[in-house]
Amino acid sequence: MPEAMGFFTDTTICIGCKACEVACKNWNQLPATNGGVAQLSGDSYDNTRKLDGTHWRHVKFIEQFDGPYNGRWLMMSDVCKHCVQAGCLEVCPTGAIIRTEFDTVVIQSDVCNGCRACIAACPFGVIDMNPAAGTAQKCTLCYDRMQVGLEPACAKACPTDSIQFGPIVELRTRAQKRVEQLKAQGEKRARLYGDDPNGPLGGLNSFYLLVDEPEVYGLPRDPKLPSRNLKSSGALSAAAGAVLGLVALVGLRKRRMDEIGGGGQKGSEN
Amino acid sequence: MSDTFVTASPHWTWFIIPYFFVGGIAGGAYFLAAVLEWFGRPEDRPVIRTGYSLAFWGAVLSGLLLTLDLGRSLRFWHMVFQSDNFPHLMFKSFSPISFGAWALLLFGACAFVSWYSEKEGTLAKLIAALGGLLGFFVAGYTGVLLSVTNRPIWADSPWVGALFLASGASTGAAAIALFAPGRGATERSLRWVTTFDARALIVELLLLIVFLVSLGTVAKAWLSVWGFLLVVGVVGAGILWPLRLHLKPAGAGALRNPAVMVLLGGFLLRCVVLLASNSIAYHHVASVVAR
Numbered sequence: 129m130p131e132a133m134g135f136f137t138d139t140t141i142c143i144g145c146k147a148c149e150v151a152c153k154n155w156n157q158l159p160a161t162n163g164g165v166a167q168l169s170g171d172s173y174d175n176t177r178k179l180d181g182t183h184w185r186h187v188k189f190i191e192q193f194d195g196p197y198n199g200r201w202l203m204m205s206d207v208c209k210h211c212v213q214a215g216c217l218e219v220c221p222t223g224a225i226i227r228t229e230f231d232t233v234v235i236q237s238d239v240c241n242g243c244r245a246c247i248a249a250c251p252f253g254v255i256d257m258n259p260a261a262g263t264a265q266k267c268t269l270c271y272d273r274m275q276v277g278l279e280p281a282c283a284k285a286c287p288t289d290s291i292q293f294g295p296i297v298e299l300r301t302r303a304q305k306r307v308e309q310l311k312a313q314g315e316k317r318a319r320l321y322g323d324d325p326n327g328p329l330g331g332l333n334s335f336y337l338l339v340d341e342p343e344v345y346g347l348p349r350d351p352k353l354p355s356r357n358l359k360s361s362g363a364l365s366a367a368a369g370a371v372l373g374l375v376a377l378v379g380l381r382k383r384r385m386d387e388i389g390g391g392g393q394k395g396s397e398n
Numbered sequence: 399m400s401d402t403f404v405t406a407s408p409h410w411t412w413f414i415i416p417y418f419f420v421g422g423i424a425g426g427a428y429f430l431a432a433v434l435e436w437f438g439r440p441e442d443r444p445v446i447r448t449g450y451s452l453a454f455w456g457a458v459l460s461g462l463l464l465t466l467d468l469g470r471s472l473r474f475w476h477m478v479f480q481s482d483n484f485p486h487l488m489f490k491s492f493s494p495i496s497f498g499a500w501a502l503l504l505f506g507a508c509a510f511v512s513w514y515s516e517k518e519g520t521l522a523k524l525i526a527a528l529g530g531l532l533g534f535f536v537a538g539y540t541g542v543l544l545s546v547t548n549r550p551i552w553a554d555s556p557w558v559g560a561l562f563l564a565s566g567a568s569t570g571a572a573a574i575a576l577f578a579p580g581r582g583a584t585e586r587s588l589r590w591v592t593t594f595d596a597r598a599l600i601v602e603l604l605l606l607i608v609f610l611v612s613l614g615t616v617a618k619a620w621l622s623v624w625g626f627l628l629v630v631g632v633v634g635a636g637i638l639w640p641l642r643l644h645l646k647p648a649g650a651g652a653l654r655n656p657a658v659m660v661l662l663g664g665f666l667l668r669c670v671v672l673l674a675s676n677s678i679a680y681h682h683v684a685s686v687v688a689r
Contacts, residue, residue, distance in 0.1 A: 221496035222476040242469015244408040248547035253406035262469035348401035354546045361545040365538035365559035376433045
């Protein structure tokens with residue numbers, strides 16, 4: 129059994145070149161947006177805006193500016209988190225979503241029927257439909273490349289090693305050292321997101337080094353599994369059903385009592 | 399800000415909204431028919447037959463809507479069979495769509511038998527009991543399905559299933575009240591149905607209030623056109639107005655028929671609950687937070 133593999137993305141050295149986005153599209157043969165014609169968001173250098181069925185990598189440009197000269201860009205190459213406890217895998221009704229031998233999460237496109245439960249279940253908004261395929265799609269962590277010992281296309285293409293690929297245990301140690309280094313240099317806001325195997329979702333096999341609050345990067349502070357609501361929601365629905373059943377029976381009982389009270393005037397009394 | 403605001407919409411819209419509505423009517427109507435099958439009288443038969451008819455055709459329409467909604471409609475059978483290990487069955491008890499697909503299938507089978515066979519007796523009662531429970535299940539699981547996600551509003555409250563179930567009961571009763579007179583239902587049978595409908599509306603209203611309160615700060619997401627429709631369309635036109643008409647009948651016409659208004663309210667409830675959440679796009683929210 130191979131060991132758990134994943135990504136460590138150090139956002140502090142991302143330069144926003146989008147080589148990862150291009151390499152991902154290239155390797156996975158994903159179609160261009162808008163038929164290949166440039167589509168501008170109008171208020172950002174970020175022109176694809178989000179992850180979806182045809183954008184499995186997305187470089188977020190978070191612009192924190194106070195006036196024209198005072199501010200910073202936070203750049204973060206976002207991708208599927210390959211959660212150890214994956215919400216998408218949990219709700220998929222067809223069994224299309226599987227956990228691989230590398231502890232990554234993959235949607236089998238030939239099994240998926242496009243019900244879109246996984247899209248709503250993902251706590252990170254990673255998955256969406258690929259209109260060309262009619263199925264839900266996302267990053268596979270280049271499962272095909274990993275099976276032959278190659279690193280994922282995005283990590284291979286990243287010129288600054290902001291995206292690092294490797295065994296998760298090794299990446300965690302490396303990430304911890306990097307946080308300490310940044311803190312020593314004065315960047316006190318440096319922190320890891322998703323590296324804790326005892327944290328939310330059992331840890332993320334694609335985790336991040338951030339220099340601000342998770343919300344600033346559009347990440348949930350405490351991502352949860354969709355099944356957290358299953359028992360409470362089911363029990364409350366069953367209780368509502370029982371109340372309404374009782375209402376129906378009480379109505380019938382009242383009808384019978386009224387009938388007896390009405391001296392058998394059937395057909396005219398309630 | 400709730401973590402649900404950074405997620406993506408599943409685009410469940412114009413096949414799923416009618417499905418939630420029709421599935422609710424079918425389930426609610428069958429449940430009421432089943433109650434009368436067990437505890438009713440011979441004179442209730444037209445109401446029972448109307449309930450079974452609504453349930454069967456509702457189940458057929460539900461299956462059709464669900465299939466059409468799929469990105470790959472011809473793979474609808476992947477919900478019940480393992481596509482790469484046919485004919486092994488596909489079932490995940492913790493996936494609402496999986497158990498919902500099975501529940502709808504079994505409910506449809508019960509509804510078909512009850513609708514097709516006009517026999518009465520122990521077997522019919524047993525099928526009615528099973529179908530009645532499945533009917534309420536079909537009416538309510540659609541809300542549970544929404545809560546078992548990570549989407550705003552839906553996953554922020556565990557009450558959506560109970561609310562949809564109550565709406566299924568009220569719209570099921572309204573549909574029976576609308577169609578049963580044409581099948582020769584007696585006034586006494588119909589009165590039981592309409593009385594139940596009025597009480598179900600009260601339960602629904604209470605559940606709606608609890609649902610909104612349970613959202614906490616997320617309730618602010620209703621400050622939109624969908625919130626307006628919720629108050630005016632669902633509560634005003636779909637619950638309070640028919641309740642008033644139950645107390646004080648106001649003559650002929652669709653707007654004066656409580657059943658028509660209850661059905662309108664039930665449809666609008668599904669519309670606003672789905673569309674209010676669908677309209678929240680995470681990348682817009684994220685860029686606002688960054689500033």
